[in-house]
Amino acid sequence: MIIVYHKANKVLKVSRNQGDLSFLSDTIAAVLVDLAQSYPNDWLIWCTIELESFLNLNQFKNIFHHHKIMASFTSTTQNYIPNAIGYVEESPFIKINKKVKYPSWLMSSEVGGIHASVLNIMGSKIKPEANFDYFLNSVAKLGMLAGLFCYSEPELVSNNTQELKKNYQANNYFLFRFVKQHYKKRWLLLLFFNLLLFEKRFPLLPLCYSLFFKSRKKTHFNLDTISVQSSLKTIDKKTIDVIIPTIGRKEYLYDVLQDLAGQTHLPEKVIIVEQNPIEDSVSELDYLQNEKWPFFIKHIFTHQAGACHARNLAMEQVENEWVFLNDDDNRFDRNLIEKVFAKITRYGAEAITTSYLKPDEIQQYKTIHQSGIFGSGNSFVKSECLKSVSFDKALEFGYGEDTDFGLQLRNQGFDIVYFPDLKITHLKAPMGGFRIPVKKQWEAEVVQPKPSPTILYVLRKHYTMQQLKSYKLVLFLKLLKHESFKDYLKFYKSFRQKWDRSVYWANQLG
The missing domain is CATH 3.90.550.10 (Spore Coat Polysaccharide Biosynthesis Protein SpsA; Chain A)
Known part of the structure; x- marks a missing residue:
């Protein structure tokens, strides 16, 4: 295991087996990539110097129980990638429960780890950024699609750690760049319009800035060459x-x-x-x-x-x-x-x-x-x-x-x-012949709710505010394209009424 200690985006020291290693660069990502090449069978751990004494090393074997795991943790309430990512990310991986191990590509530079074999495959195709947080989130976002198991893991540090008092969140320029490099092009415009509609921001310069960066979405990583054999025992009786x-x-x-x-x-x-x-x-x-x-x-x-x-x-x-x-x-x-x-x-x-x-x-x-x-x-x-x-x-x-x-x-x-x-x-077999049709509570409504109140109930229960707002905008645009231009105002009024009825009935379900 190799531990890279850093502060203010610069490497301070590198430790391996209770001894220190030399390093040529003070850029954290570049040091990790170099270490992966020199020590291809080691785990690479990063840790901000403030958390050195809080590293929960006795739990690392359980956390990193096979080689295709990447895990990190932030003690701050905000992640590096801001909550606005919910405007373009529909998955359950961004609303993190930080009290438990939670699957997520949202990574933190505070503390974390990855196996050198993974970094040797991915580091060769992803430029080691001077911004370490951006690099980590890019590796995790792309790696997750290729079969890398990514987690927010509170067990990386002991329970008596204090929240670090720092603001290291990506600004709009990095946010738009991240969306450009990791999502389909249409999400750039949707991010822009979501910020304009719901947050009254007009991030035109960040949008234009992002267009200068090449997409990483189609970059292929073959992680199948990395063998997996977990050290965890999750089966005992096998019943x-x-x-x-x-x-x-x-x-x-x-x-x-x-x-x-x-x-x-x-x-x-x-x-x-x-x-x-x-x-x-x-x-x-x-x-x-x-x-x-x-x-x-x-x-x-x-x-x-x-x-x-x-x-x-x-x-x-x-x-x-x-x-x-x-x-x-x-x-x-x-x-x-x-x-x-x-x-x-x-x-x-x-x-x-x-x-x-x-x-x-x-x-x-x-x-x-x-x-x-x-x-x-x-x-x-x-x-x-x-x-x-x-x-x-x-x-x-x-x-x-x-x-x-x-x-x-x-x-x-x-x-x-x-x-x-x-x-x-x-087989999707036909429904049983004696099923009794179920009448929904809202079937008698003059204005029928849209979306289904049960769908909205789940979204409101589990997703972020930004994800819910983006869902509403995307639904509106999908339905709008079927309307003629002369009916747009009528459609807008009807959509609001249907959404409001869905909100009402979703509240009733809860």
């Missing part, structure tokens, strides 16, 4: 329960159970929550008792329909170390669970999601990476991660319950990793 909510899909559910019964690594228990909202109805799943199954089946029958309610009921019955959140119209190979445990062991993961395509879909994402989504029908989660989370019943029969659940997990400190070579086919 797993399976959760399946079902309603009116008897034949499809039978195929799912057959796929589970044929697994090379069998589940201990399958928890089936069967819903039938028709009064006095009884279970139609006769094969649960009529056939023998190589696992225990816990069958719950309820007249209360709703996937959120059903999954919450099922989670209360979980007893084993891991949970497979499954669906009643899935199909998968016989070695799925075996392969899942192999991936979990290799990456030290606590929550993973798989490829989840319909039979005729073509797979687009082929890199193992930190996922911005979560699938309640194709994910595997360690049981202890579920103790403080549940499916929000406010989203029953609406949209966004998967997104909300994934964000709850992240805010508890559990990352979600996507594995493209773990495949579950989603």
Whole structure:
């Protein structure tokens, strides 16, 4: 492990194995790149000199448990990249819970680390900036897309550290430059208009300044050459329960159970929550008792329909170390669970999601990476991660319950990793014949809310103010392009009314 101590964007000393190393440059990024070439098997740690005595070195083995991890932490309330990045970033990675390990490309120069093997690949294509914070955020933003695991990690420093009294946030020139180099071109204009509309700023010079910089978005980094073998032990008993909510899909559910019964690594228990909202109805799943199954089946029958309610009921019955959140119209190979445990062991993961395509879909994402989504029908989660989370019943029969659940997990400190070579086919079977149409609370409204109140509810619950405002502007522009010029004023008035009704009903859901 090599530690680079710095202050005011200049290197002060470099330590390795309790001895000091010489360095040719006082630019932090350049020193790290040079060290990576000289010591390709070492971890490279950076630390501002004020935090030297607070480095939590005894936790570093758990933090950097495989070579494709980059982590940092800032004790300040603001990140180097300002909150205005929410105007162009739609992901869950920028609203950081700094009390837990949280997946994010937002990096800090205060304290952090990266393996030399990663920097040797990426440092050769990203110019070592004099501005160290800009360099770190660029590496993380591009690296995350290539499969680098990036975190805000409070365990890097001991709990008795004080917030550093300094302002090191990027100004508008660096912000616009960052957007130009890491996002599609249209986001530059959207950033400009968001700042103009919502903050009454007119950053024309920063916008023009950014045009002189070359985009880094298409720069290719092959991090697959870096071997991954986590030192964390996230599997002990290797036991797993399976959760399946079902309603009116008897034949499809039978195929799912057959796929589970044929697994090379069998589940201990399958928890089936069967819903039938028709009064006095009884279970139609006769094969649960009529056939023998190589696992225990816990069958719950309820007249209360709703996937959120059903999954919450099922989670209360979980007893084993891991949970497979499954669906009643899935199909998968016989070695799925075996392969899942192999991936979990290799990456030290606590929550993973798989490829989840319909039979005729073509797979687009082929890199193992930190996922911005979560699938309640194709994910595997360690049981202890579920103790403080549940499916929000406010989203029953609406949209966004998967997104909300994934964000709850992240805010508890559990990352979600996507594995493209773990495949579950989603048949998207027709809805069960006895489903009763659900009438939304707002269906009788003269002015129908837009967007859906459940979507707005999730956005308001989990996203930043800037992300929400940008969502509103983008939605407005998408709808506006379908209107004729003479109807623009009428459309604007109608859009505001629909948005206001969505806000009203989102508040009612909460």
